Amino acid sequence: MNSLEEKTLHSEEIFSGKIITLEIQDVELPNGKRAKREIVKHPGAVAILAVTDENKIVMVEQYRKALEKTIVEIPAGKLEKGEEPVNCARRELEEETGYVCESLELLTSFYTSPGFADEIVHVFLAKGLTKKENPAALDEDEFVNLEELTLAEAQQYVKEQKVYDAKTIYAVQYLQLQEALTAK
Structure with missing residues (x-):
């Protein structure tokens, strides 16, 4: 893990549509604290x-x-x-x-x-x-x-x-x- 990487602890898909999906991710930050990320997944x-x-x-x-x-x-x-x-x-x-x-x-x-x-x-x-x-x-x-x-x-x-x-x-x-x- 590089010094800026956020480690994914848990990921939950909360929406799946025709084009995109939306995930909520719990992550561990480089300083050891935790945060949530809202990620849109798209096929490109x-x-x-x-x-x-x-x-x-x-x-x-x-x-x-x-x-x-x-x-x-x-x-x-x-x-x-x-x-x-x-x-x-x-x-x-x-x-x-x-x-x-x-x-x-x-x-x-x-x-x-x-x-x-x-x-x-x-x-x-x-x-x-x-x-x-x-x-x-x-x-x-x-x-x-x-x-x-x-x-x-x-x-x-x-x-x-x-x-x-x-x-x-x-x-x-x-x-x-x-x-x-x-x-x-």
Whole structure:
């Protein structure tokens, strides 16, 4: 045990839903005292930074109930049990946008809220996009509007808080950095 590790003494699942479970954990702190932790367990997700041959970023607008508003995001979705992130990325890209891609490159993976959740998001760059004639359907409870934005438009959406989530802001900043590096 390292000097910062918290030892789990007891764990109790108090909620199990379609996407997440919630556990209450009793832990022993590094100083020997005890505390409780509320932990959200999540299967993980992917997000896809899809860029067209015209250098447009493919995004989806959707209503987010937790926020009580609509935001614009890069396509993303939850990993199914046993599903490889790259396969999930291909599936979600097609379902949410109707596009398929020639190449997928893993850009990064990150934990969304490590203070209380174990959700990890794998961000992929998709290139060589082709619109599929009969794409896979969206999930039955999913409704999106497709948007294709230039980098400048996406940056404006960030300023206007139309783009307001970490994965999409990361994607926009990634492209901004790539553009700056190419310009040198």
